[in-house]
Amino acid sequence: MSQLPQEEIEKVRSILGREPNETELGIFTVMWSEHCSYKSSRIHLKKLPTKSDRVLVGPGENAGIIDIGADKDGHRYAIAFKIESHNHPSFIEPFQGAATGVGGILRDIFTMGARPIAVMDAIRFGPMDDPQHGDRNRRIVTGVVEGIAHYGNCFGVPTVGGETVFESCYNGNPLVNVFALGIFRHDEIFLGQATGVGNPVIYVGAKTGRDGIHGASMASAEFTEESKQKRPNVQVGDPFMEKLLLEACIEAMHTGAIVGIQDMGAAGLTCSTCEMGSRAGTGIEIDLAQVPQRETGMTPYEIMLSESQERMLLVAAKGREEEVFAVFRKWGLDAVTVGTVTDTAKLIVRNHGELVADIPNRELADEAPLYDRPHGVAAYRPAPMETPKFASKDLNADLLTLVASADLCSKRWIWQQYDYTVRTNTLAGPGGDAAVIRIKETGTSVAMSLDGNGRYCVLSPREGARLMVAECCRNLSVVGAEPVAATNNLNFGNPERPEIMAQLVEAIEGLGEACAFFDTPITGGNVSLYNETLGDAIWPTPVLGVVGLLATAPPVTIAFKNEDRTILLIGGRGSSPDSINETRFGGTKYGKYVIKSLWGLPPALDMDYEKRVQKATREIVRAGLAESAHDIGDGGLAVALAECCAGGIGAQVTLETTLRPELALFHEGPSRVVISTSDVAAIEKIARENSIECARLGSTLGVGAAARLQVSGNGTVWIDRPVSQLREVWESALENLLAPDKVSPVHG
Amino acid sequence: MRFGVVVFPGSNCDHDAWYAVSQNLGQSAEFIWHDSPNLNNVDAVILPGGFSYGDYLRCGAIAKFSKVMGAVRKFADEGGMVLGICNGFQILVESGMLPGALLRNRDLRFVCRDVTLRIETTNSPFTSAATKGQMIRVPVAHGEGCYFADDRTLDELEGEDRVIVRYVDNPNGSLRDIAGICSAKRNVMGLMPHPERASDALLGSTEGRVILQSMLQSLVIK
Numbered sequence: 018m019s020q021l022p023q024e025e026i027e028k029v030r031s032i033l034g035r036e037p038n039e040t041e042l043g044i045f046t047v048m049w050s051e052h053c054s055y056k057s058s059r060i061h062l063k064k065l066p067t068k069s070d071r072v073l074v075g076p077g078e079n080a081g082i083i084d085i086g087a088d089k090d091g092h093r094y095a096i097a098f099k100i101e102s103h104n105h106p107s108f109i110e111p112f113q114g115a116a117t118g119v120g121g122i123l124r125d126i127f128t129m130g131a132r133p134i135a136v137m138d139a140i141r142f143g144p145m146d147d148p149q150h151g152d153r154n155r156r157i158v159t160g161v162v163e164g165i166a167h168y169g170n171c172f173g174v175p176t177v178g179g180e181t182v183f184e185s186c187y188n189g190n191p192l193v194n195v196f197a198l199g200i201f202r203h204d205e206i207f208l209g210q211a212t213g214v215g216n217p218v219i220y221v222g223a224k225t226g227r228d229g230i231h232g233a234s235m236a237s238a239e240f241t242e243e244s245k246q247k248r249p250n251v252q253v254g255d256p257f258m259e260k261l262l263l264e265a266c267i268e269a270m271h272t273g274a275i276v277g278i279q280d281m282g283a284a285g286l287t288c289s290t291c292e293m294g295s296r297a298g299t300g301i302e303i304d305l306a307q308v309p310q311r312e313t314g315m316t317p318y319e320i321m322l323s324e325s326q327e328r329m330l331l332v333a334a335k336g337r338e339e340e341v342f343a344v345f346r347k348w349g350l351d352a353v354t355v356g357t358v359t360d361t362a363k364l365i366v367r368n369h370g371e372l373v374a375d376i377p378n379r380e381l382a383d384e385a386p387l388y389d390r391p392h393g394v395a396a397y398r399p400a401p402m403e404t405p406k407f408a409s410k411d412l413n414a415d416l417l418t419l420v421a422s423a424d425l426c427s428k429r430w431i432w433q434q435y436d437y438t439v440r441t442n443t444l445a446g447p448g449g450d451a452a453v454i455r456i457k458e459t460g461t462s463v464a465m466s467l468d469g470n471g472r473y474c475v476l477s478p479r480e481g482a483r484l485m486v487a488e489c490c491r492n493l494s495v496v497g498a499e500p501v502a503a504t505n506n507l508n509f510g511n512p513e514r515p516e517i518m519a520q521l522v523e524a525i526e527g528l529g530e531a532c533a534f535f536d537t538p539i540t541g542g543n544v545s546l547y548n549e550t551l552g553d554a555i556w557p558t559p560v561l562g563v564v565g566l567l568a569t570a571p572p573v574t575i576a577f578k579n580e581d582r583t584i585l586l587i588g589g590r591g592s593s594p595d596s597i598n599e600t601r602f603g604g605t606k607y608g609k610y611v612i613k614s615l616w617g618l619p620p621a622l623d624m625d626y627e628k629r630v631q632k633a634t635r636e637i638v639r640a641g642l643a644e645s646a647h648d649i650g651d652g653g654l655a656v657a658l659a660e661c662c663a664g665g666i667g668a669q670v671t672l673e674t675t676l677r678p679e680l681a682l683f684h685e686g687p688s689r690v691v692i693s694t695s696d697v698a699a700i701e702k703i704a705r706e707n708s709i710e711c712a713r714l715g716s717t718l719g720v721g722a723a724a725r726l727q728v729s730g731n732g733t734v735w736i737d738r739p740v741s742q743l744r745e746v747w748e749s750a751l752e753n754l755l756a757p758d759k760v761s762p763v764h765g
Numbered sequence: 766m767r768f769g770v771v772v773f774p775g776s777n778c779d780h781d782a783w784y785a786v787s788q789n790l791g792q793s794a795e796f797i798w799h800d801s802p803n804l805n806n807v808d809a810v811i812l813p814g815g816f817s818y819g820d821y822l823r824c825g826a827i828a829k830f831s832k833v834m835g836a837v838r839k840f841a842d843e844g845g846m847v848l849g850i851c852n853g854f855q856i857l858v859e860s861g862m863l864p865g866a867l868l869r870n871r872d873l874r875f876v877c878r879d880v881t882l883r884i885e886t887t888n889s890p891f892t893s894a895a896t897k898g899q900m901i902r903v904p905v906a907h908g909e910g911c912y913f914a915d916d917r918t919l920d921e922l923e924g925e926d927r928v929i930v931r932y933v934d935n936p937n938g939s940l941r942d943i944a945g946i947c948s949a950k951r952n953v954m955g956l957m958p959h960p961e962r963a964s965d966a967l968l969g970s971t972e973g974r975v976i977l978q979s980m981l982q983s984l985v986i987k
Contacts, residue, residue: 166875170906171816173777257775257819349774434875436906438962439814441781455967457784571967 021046025386032380040318040366041374045381047284047322048291051546054385057512058544061525066533071501072540079125079209079279080199081540083502085566088458095206096463097131098198100139100506100562102545107193110251111160112167115140115193117254119168120326122197124280127263128329130207130270131199134440135454136169138179138195139467139506139560143188145423145754150188155755157191165195166434171256172263175443176435177452179467183423186471189550194506194543196467196562200456207270209279211293211301211332211358216276218290218301218356219338221345222262222328225286226311228252229324239511239549258327258350265348266329272344274337281328287321288382289330290356291364295382302365303356305373317366317373332358392518396478397554400615404599407612409679412735415611416655417746419683422610425652426750427663445572450492450648455569462569464498469506469560470651472604473619478520478557480619482527487627487687488650489563490535494631495646495690496572497638498565503532505542505561510554512546520557521546528559534624535631537563573638575647576664582644582717583697584661584668586654587637588630588689589710596621597676597684606652607683620685626709627688633707634690642699643692653683655736657691659726662740663747667724670715678735682728693717766792766984769807771837771853773799773828778814778851778961785961786811790977799831808984809846810837812853814906814959824867824909825855834860846890846980847953851907854945854955863948863955864922865914871938875908879970881933882944882958886926889947890983891954891976901972903958905936910957912939912946922946930956 021029021042029037029045037045051057067075073095074082080099087093103118119136126133140161143154169176174197211218229252269275277297279289286308294301305320315323333341338354345352359365364381366374409415419425432447444462445453451466466489474481490500505528510517532539548555577584602608603617637643649657662668674681694700697713704711719725724740768786772779779796786794797804799817804810818827828834834856841847841862849857857863870876884892884899895901914922919941922928930945937957945956960973 163874170875170877170908171775171777171819173815255819257816257821260777260816261774433878436875436877438877438904438906438959438968439777439781441784441962441965441968444967457788569967571969 049385064529065539093203100196101543106251112164115161115164116168120254126199128280130205131201133174133199141192168256170436210277210297212297216358217354220355221352224309224311269344272340274340278331291382294378300359300361300363305368307355309351317368391515394515396519397516420747421750430751450495464565466492471556471558475556478524479527482524483531486531493565494634498567500565503537503563507544508558577666578644582693584714586712629707630688645693649689655682667719670728672730768794769797773817776815782813785964789964812849814851825859828856829860849955857955868911877906882930894979903963903973910937912943
């Protein structure tokens with residue numbers, strides 16, 4: 018069992034004025050775990066922007082909420098969204114770990130009254146072809162994807178996008194970050210507050226078992242050899258139960274008899290009781306004998322700390338319990354009064370009347386020790402500044418290597434296992450720059466993008482975090498959406514090591530600066546620390562989810578649509594030697610897969626220029642001037658062009674550049690978007706008005722078997738491949754990597 | 766016309782079917798709860814997709830025992846039109862209202878993507894507004910959609926012109942590429958693909974609408 022450090026036990030003694038008993042100590046241990054209390058990150062998280070005119074509920078609740086406008090009758094609508102990690106459980110038990118990660122974030126959304134309408138996942142694994150860990154990594158990939166599919170598909174929420182990345186640093190510590198978003202009216206918002214002294218506290222949903230005890234504490238510790246024995250700490254999910262819970266909760270909320278509600282996630286009954294009491298400044302008194310139990314002989318300690326899934330705690334208006342019970346009966350779910358709201362500001366837990374815990378709510382929920390952990394050293398950086406010598410032997414082969422790489426290949430094998438069309442709102446699903454979900458009620462749509470880049474962040478956590486914000490906002494702009502708010506998932510190593518803590522602080526500061534600049538306040542999120550196995554930390558991996566708004570319309574997508582269209586590069590070629598150079602090439606996918614090295618710094622970002630590019634892109638897309646639009650990201654211009662061709666239409670592109678071909682084709686300088694159009698003049702005008710470059714690259718050419726991607730630079734042919742070959746390699750790579758034995762060896 | 770959409774615990778395409786009928790087709794649609802003993806005099810019934818009762822045991826295996834299915838069976842026996850989509854097809858098969866079984870997909874994975882279907886016959890109230898051989902682009906989203914029956918049953922289905930739609934690009938290993946079939950009396954149809962998800966131009970395809978429109982047309986003529 019995890020233990021509180023000695024000084025924290027002292028603090029517990031002083032809060033209670035006596036020795037804690039075993040149950041109380043267990044309660045403090047989970048509530049003051051890193052996972053629940055954010056004790057290492059909280060003082061730095063205060064640096065993040067959290068407010069705007071649209072933000073209705075910011076950090077501190079189960080999810081952030083923003084206003085998205087009114088329907089034609091004047092009812093105002095809002096969306097709730099949040100991202101959360103399930104990293105540690107997904108390593109120990111990939112299928113259930115990932116499945117319950119989806120379940121947990123969905124409850125965070127509907128506990129606020131919102132109906133979940135979209136899920137996205139940012140998942141990171143060790144390489145599938147890792148000589149030592151490849152077998153295990155492939156099993157984890159398969160298990161995580163099946164787990165996400167199992168839960169989301171059955172629950173009936175579309176999984177509409179995300180990202181999948183492979184790096185050796187995730188060999189012993191995969192990352193599973195799940196984002197969910199829900200919709201409701203302003204007058205349907207519920208908060209996790211236990212208000213109204215004398216009101217009944219009602220337990221609803223699945224029965225409590227011994228699963229997941231101390232999951233939150235496990236998620237707050239490094240992995241050791243013993244960690245694999247913690248499989249019983251991983252919860253087991255039942256998406257059918259969750260679907261019933263969703264429908265029952267929303268129906269019960271509509272009765273008007275519910276005053277507050279919170280899901281039982283990490284730290285289960287403990288967390289939901291003390292947090293609801295703390296937020297309302299009230300006390301809660303419960304008797305565990307009333308709690309529906311799946312197993313016999315459970316101790317108070319086990320009941321309080323169980324992380325059994327699909328459970329909620331709600332506070333009803335006194336005298337209206339029966340209205341709530343009737344709804345849950347209809348859905349075949351347990352609903353039992355387990356206690357009452359009191360005026361003592363204390364969490365009082367009894368078991369068959371016998372007092373087993375007596376703790377002040379606020380001190381327990383909100384006064385965990387905060388640490389300003391030492392970080393006055395250089396952030397850990399396992400890479401040199403010097404550029405290794407490199408020279409391409411064959412640019413065509415380099416492009417094929419990149420489109421066949423695990424990071425850049427099509428993820429169709431993954432997202433075809435997710436139901437991304439259920440609920441009939443998906444205007445743009447997986448595989449695009451951003452997902453777009455229409456809101457039937459309002460005539461507006463919500464676009465969302467998830468992004469992270471551990472490779473950039475390990476070179477510079479601050480610059481990497483800023484690039485991540487820019488990338489997400491650019492992804493939204495490409496589909497015509499205005500970025501309005503964000504949620505973040507900070508995945509880092511052990512914060513007790515100053516060089517790791519320095520990564521965390523720098524990343525938060527970079528994130529805060531960029532989110533303020535791009536007007537995307539952070540409305541909530543999750544911090545996952547101690548992502549280390551046997552002393553090896555993951556790279557600093559902040560992941561950001563940004564949501565944006567646009568008028569509902571047929572979406573603009575990546576693939577070229579017609580021949581003989583002009584291909585434009587909004588933002589220009591980025592040929593300034595100050596920003597595009599070999600040092601800034603060290604974090605690229607070309608560096609990773611072709612040069613097989615990591616060095617230097619991430620691409621340079623000019624935030625002011627980036628913002629103008631995004632604004633111009635939105636204007637172009639919204640005016641219907643772009644037949645296709647694609648943000649240039651990982652893999653640079655050449656990979657972006659290959660992706661634009663994947664629909665079967667070729668391209669002929671000419672670059673005039675002072676850059677060497679590897680850089681010209683594959684540098685990952687931000688602030689660039691590829692557009693195909695039949696109205697060049699109108700787009701160039703918008704570019705001029707926004708003081709940004711707009712380069713004519715060439716034209717779309719050839720369809721079907723005749724389609725080729727041809728890129729010439731300074732009069733030399735650099736790339737010339739049939740589109741059919743690029744597409745075949747791009748689409749089959751993931752499946753081949755997952756089943757290396759199935760690929761027949763090539764013999765001469 | 767009034768369409769009834771049955772809601773089982775775990776149905777999750779109920780709202781999509783309701784939306785397609787009421788908003789895309791402009792007809793009246795209402796939900797029917799799983800423990801309802803009657804169908805409230807609707808003109809046609811849709812059993813929607815989802816995971817009824819968690820699909821515990823086998824897909825559709827528990828739903829067949831629900832109270833509403835007694836009413837659905839009676840409705841069908843009297844000639845009423847019943848359309849089962851995805852989980853609804855599985856329920857019809859489990860209930861014995863349609864022959865065969867739906868097994869796990871050939872690749873043992875859930876598959877969500879657009880498929881092309883060929884309309885094999887217009888001799889059904891579900892395809893009377895289509896043309897024979899018409900190709901329609903419709904999404905599938907299922908883990909257990911591999912249609913299976915013994916050869917005699919398959920021959921019988923084909924001999925009686927009861928294979929309504931076939932996959933052009935079979936996503937799940939269904940025998941003889943069967944995507945949807947109808948009952949001997951032709952008033953009960955089940956199919957794995959989701960016509961209700963291809964009924965709204967904004968979503969990229971309205972080619973699934975022809976099935977709902979055929980039902981509507983058949984009701985009007987009747």
